[in-house]
Amino acid sequence: xxxYIRKGINFGPLRLNLSKRGVGLSVGGKxxxxxxDAQGRRYTHAGRNGLYYRSSEKGFxxxxxxxxxxxxxxxxxQKNGLLDGLLxxxxxxx
Numbered sequence: 475x476x477x478y479i480r481k482g483i484n485f486g487p488l489r490l491n492l493s494k495r496g497v498g499l500s501v502g503g504k505x506x507x508x509x510x511d512a513q514g515r516r517y518t519h520a521g522r523n524g525l526y527y528r529s530s531e532k533g534f535x536x537x538x539x540x541x542x543x544x545x546x547x548x549x550x551x552q553k554n555g556l557l558d559g560l561l562x563x564x565x566x567x568x
Contacts, residue, residue, distance in 0.1 A: 487549035502545020503552045 481492045491498035493512055500509025505522045518541035519528045529537070551557050 487546055500545075501542055501549075503549030506541065506545045506548045508539075508542035508545050 479494070483490045483492070487501050487503065489500045489507070489509075491500060491509070491511070496512030498509055498511040500507045500519075502508060502519075506520045508516070508518045510516050515530050517528060517530045518537060519526065520541065521527050
């Protein structure tokens with residue numbers, strides 16, 4: 475098992491990801507992000523409550539662009555409280 479330290483600084487939907495390898499950038503909200511890591515690899519990350527999916531992409535592929543757009547839409551919905559009722563219903567069903 476290896477340990478690592480990561481720090482993210484948020485600027486609205488943008489997050490600067492600081493690590494020992496350098497600086498990365500990602501866009502999105504809680505549950506969905508698309509970004510570029512410190513080595514220039516593009517990735518998508520989605521998930522919540524213990525179940526996550528992460529994929530590395532080469533180039534600007536369609537799934538990466540769709541995750542980027544979805545991440546921005548999710549951030550906007552979270553910021554404006556559009557998901558409050560849906561999240562309450564989902565957690566009550568669990």
